[in-house]
Amino acid sequence: MSDHNDVPVRMRADVLSVPAYRQGAAPTRPGYKLSSNENPFDPLPSVLAAISGRDDINRYAAAAMPDLRESIAAKFGVTADRVHLAAGSVAILYQLVHAAATTGDEYLHAWPSFEAYPSLGLASGASAVRVPLTGAAEHDLDAMAEAITERIRVILVCSPNNPTGPAVRRADFDRFMARVPATTLVVLDEAYREFVTDPEAVRGEDVLGQHPNLVVLRTFSKAYGLAGLRIGYAVGHPAILSAAATTAIPLSVTGLADVAARASMMPEAQAEHDRRIHEIVTRRDALVAGLADLGVRVPQAQGNFVWIPEGEHGIDTAALAAAFSESGTLVRPFPGDGVRISVGERESIDEVLRIVGAFLG
Ligand SMILES: Cc1ncc(COP(=O)(O)O)c(C=O)c1O
Numbered sequence: 001m002s003d004h005n006d007v008p009v010r011m012r013a014d015v016l017s018v019p020a021y022r023q024g025a026a027p028t029r030p031g032y033k034l035s036s037n038e039n040p041f042d043p044l045p046s047v048l049a050a051i052s053g054r055d056d057i058n059r060y061a062a063a064a065m066p067d068l069r070e071s072i073a074a075k076f077g078v079t080a081d082r083v084h085l086a087a088g089s090v091a092i093l094y095q096l097v098h099a100a101a102t103t104g105d106e107y108l109h110a111w112p113s114f115e116a117y118p119s120l121g122l123a124s125g126a127s128a129v130r131v132p133l134t135g136a137a138e139h140d141l142d143a144m145a146e147a148i149t150e151r152i153r154v155i156l157v158c159s160p161n162n163p164t165g166p167a168v169r170r171a172d173f174d175r176f177m178a179r180v181p182a183t184t185l186v187v188l189d190e191a192y193r194e195f196v197t198d199p200e201a202v203r204g205e206d207v208l209g210q211h212p213n214l215v216v217l218r219t220f221s222k223a224y225g226l227a228g229l230r231i232g233y234a235v236g237h238p239a240i241l242s243a244a245a246t247t248a249i250p251l252s253v254t255g256l257a258d259v260a261a262r263a264s265m266m267p268e269a270q271a272e273h274d275r276r277i278h279e280i281v282t283r284r285d286a287l288v289a290g291l292a293d294l295g296v297r298v299p300q301a302q303g304n305f306v307w308i309p310e311g312e313h314g315i316d317t318a319a320l321a322a323a324f325s326e327s328g329t330l331v332r333p334f335p336g337d338g339v340r341i342s343v344g345e346r347e348s349i350d351e352v353l354r355i356v357g358a359f360l361g
Pocket residue numbers: 036037087088089090091114158162189191218219220221227230231232
């Protein structure tokens with residue numbers, strides 16, 4: 001937190017009082033970086049070839065990016081006017097909250113959830129309302145429905161939930177949506193949807209058509225491994241997306257990101273991504289099983305990460321995170337709540353289990 005007295009010019013006190021988004025720690029020595037839910041595979045050669053051939057970076061990209069929007073629209077079975085691109089899906093979260101909620105309004109989200117959520121309303125003056133997860137680290141959709149008031153303009157549903165892992169089940173989502181006023185925007189944040197294996201989990205494609213107040217968010221950062229290029233998208237009602245675009249910083253999606261995303265969606269690239277996703281899911285499940293063998297039970301892991309809750313098997317997660325860091329492997333501690341471990345390189349799985357095993361003595 002900043003000290004107001006140190007600021008040389010007049011700044012907003014509410015902004016100064018909130019810490020900036022904190023990125024997962026980066027390694028300072030050789031080791032595994034399991035702190036940011038990144039994709040451990042190197043970029044696909046076809047994607048690298050596509051971006052290295054660009055000789056026009058002296059120009060602004062054509063912001064509409066029709067080809068990419070068409071490809072995404074085809075995947076969702078919608079028209080391209082229902083697809084909105086931004087420099088990461090996190091940018092669209094800000095845009096939507098900004099576009100829908102102002103001073104005196106509120107937006108609702110589960111907690112613990114994506115660390116960016118609490119500050120999404122800062123720019124527009126909207127305040128966040130948090131609803132605690134259930135004991136199984138899942139969204140408590142009944143409690144969230146009960147928390148809806150006239151002031152709530154946006155509801156964020158994170159599935160699978162970062163950092164805890166469970167996906168929202170379709171039946172629960174349907175019941176929830178039936179309780180949400182049609183005038184309230186619901187954002188289904190599916191940054192990790194490609195890793196979901198629970199057949200009962202909600203899937204944006206299947207529910208979008210029924211709810212004009214629903215926007216689905218996806219990203220190229222995780223399953224597609226383009227985190228460093230910053231590109232994500234929203235699918236939903238054109239009027240909602242157009243309002244999001246109004247609040248967007250112009251021209252922030254780069255031509256490189258557009259080209260890389262299109263190359264990633266080519267059939268051969270998609271097939272390789274599917275193989276990699278399958279491998280990450282296999283590693284995730286091996287990690288969950290290995291932790292269970294150590295007596296550590298984790299919530300249902302449906303993303304590319306695993307969550308060890310504070311107190312599980314008597315674990316003090318701050319001490320566990322310190323043990324990881326001493327071993328050169330970085331994970332993401334959420335003080336008082338738990339520790340999130342991203343699924344990384346194949347060898348990292350055994351290393352994680354070794355560190356947790358040694359920690360437990
Ligand atoms: C739940 C969730 N939503 C959105 C994002 C943002 O991803 P990006 O901005 O890279 O698309 C993240 C990133 O970690 C996330 O965990």
